[in-house]
Amino acid sequence: MRHDFLDRYSRLDSPVHRAPAAVKLVVALALVVTVVLLPSSRAVALAAATIVVLAAAALSRIPWRFLVRRVVVLEPFVLGVAILALFQPGGWRLFLFLVAKCTFGLLVMVLLSNTTPFSDLLRVLKGAHAPALLVTTLSLMYRYLFVLVDEAQRMKRARASRTFTPRRTWAWQTMATVVSQLFVRSSERAERIYAAMCARGWR
């Protein structure tokens, strides 16, 4: 599954988890940017950075199999684009270096997202004076993501239990109806949330 919805490791207890969210975000960004800017000759630097990140991963107490699986699931796109790098002089070396850099980036972000609850990252954004409307949107999006994905699952299941022909064209129509229903319900829910916000004094 491309996205892990269970979010079961972001609230564990480990030195990495306990580190302040702002620090983790800045460090992650710094690591990624540094590696991205590395020319292909600096393989040693990349290796060193990777060791640091792997050490952090070990400290975080998140099961290795989970981390590896998360990274592997996102690799296909990386490989698909990296293959295009082969079509130029020095392609093989570039290809390998690209894959290494990308995988490093994936590992850093997977580690960040699984040791830091998103609500903490939101608070960092709020503290950094990100625009209020953007923070509210991200906040509500995070809150209702799971609700909507659930709703979509339930609607899909309900449709599937009344579908007896495997025709693909019908499947598209069905899925489109599910998506449209999802929007209609979301917009109605947005109205109710507005009412709930007003009920507690929002202006």
Next chain:
Amino acid sequence: MSAAIEVRNLHFRYGEGTHALHGVSFSIAEGESVGLIGPNGAGKSTLLLHLNGLLPEVWTGEPSVLVGGNPVTPGTALEVRRKVGLLFQDANDQLFCPTVFEDVAFGPQQLGLSEAEIRERVTRALAHAGIPGFEARAPHHLSVGEKRRVCLAGVLACEPSILALDEPTSSLDPKGRRELKELLRGITLTKLIATHDLELVVELCSRVILLDGGAVAAQGPTLALLSDEELMLRHNLERPHILRHLHPH
């Protein structure tokens, strides 16, 4: 002493023309616990939304709702929302912040309280709602019952004098229902509880208002009204089992 809530001849029509409330009138004294019952579509939720000024969206004519003696108007709506705490039917709609703490703190924040006061109110409200220590939890990890308690805490944190609840026990398992019932029993604020759960009404409410088709069909003491089998059936309800062995007064 003015009534906690007074509703006088309240009419309401939805934009498209559906006449939802017809001349509803009743009053609730301070400290009373009143049940609002009726079949689906009777207008219970619509009525509750009038108590804190969320409806009507367009104001015309005389105000029909008075809270603590003061009329509810666009000008007084914000003040009224502090006094009347409304618990919505769907906990998911009311619990809209990324963590429990932030959600319960929402009301106090809107009131402009200091950080320390907010923190104190949140701790107290969570304790009152029976879920102390839930501050850091994420809403999508909570059960229906827990979500409902968080919503209750969020309302209590605003320190209202009146509590209006819309189907508080719906979707709860028997244990959750029992716990919520005890919780509500322990809250001494004026309460108006809209519900299908007639046993809850018998246990918590001294008086009952029966709404059907947007109008008050009957109101009176709980036991008398709910034991009237014929009245109950006429309005798509029924006499609760708990009263089967009691004689009507």
Next chain:
Amino acid sequence: MHIPDGFLDGKTAVAGGILAAAGLGVALRQARLHLPPRRVPLLGLAAAFVFAAQMINFPVAGGTSGHLIGAVLAAVLLGPSGAVIVISAVLIVQCLMFADGGISALGANIFNMGVLGGVGGWAIYRVVGRLVKGLFGLILAASFAAWCSTVLGAAACAGELAASHTAPWSVVLPAMAGIHMLIGIGEGLITGLVLAAIARARPELLRPDAATEPRRSYGAIVAYGVSIALGLALFASPLASRWPDGLDRTAERLGFKAKAVATSIPAVLPDYEMPGIHWSVLGTSIAGALGTVVVFVLAWLLARVLVPMADPPDSTGPGTAS
């Protein structure tokens, strides 16, 4: 189309970041000025909706399936600024929560899918919608615009990869644009189907006042236009720069030959020395132009199927309310 970390070099990532920040800044300002308070939660819910909708499988063949991106869908339902905010929010959450899309590439991704895909797509939708009225026009315009936005986003993505010297322009443009010309058909089809379904269920959601801004906000249009033009110039410049390169090399060879042979050689020789560079890009551009016409016709047919001619023309449509 989410570019991971490591594919874009420093200058491209920064350029993408600046363009994205500009576009998002304009969008937020528009929303702050014109979005009524009761619609604020709708942005957040719409972002969650787009995310959830992106996860729904539309089966294609043998186990593969298509997915919605939703930029034009969001633009039709929320207006261009709403679309930018919603798509940006989706990309930010996907990056920070699911490592989908690199954090150094976030700017470029937001520009490709949000600004270019959302606003560019919306512009195409409005233009087509003015030409054809009614719900029929809306479906036609939206499906066509959705295809265009997918291809445009892919072209910009290709430009960014080429500008970072990750892959040669002559390979990456045909590859990305080509694949997305096919994927875009799915996007157009799904967008059309979904909008038709919404029109059946709650037509009032398609009315212009569901959008985040008044119909004439020239300042914002100019700002978006500038940022899109800049982006295209920056990322599509390899297209322009290949010609001087090719010409330079040709001139060099001519010069060499001139040293050895007489000077009476025609000034323009066909560039057969570098067939890969010119022809693949040229070929892609031609395919794109043809594709545009074909997809427009397909979108017309789709709208014809979804909106029975028996219905009286009603006032839902992008061109009718001005």
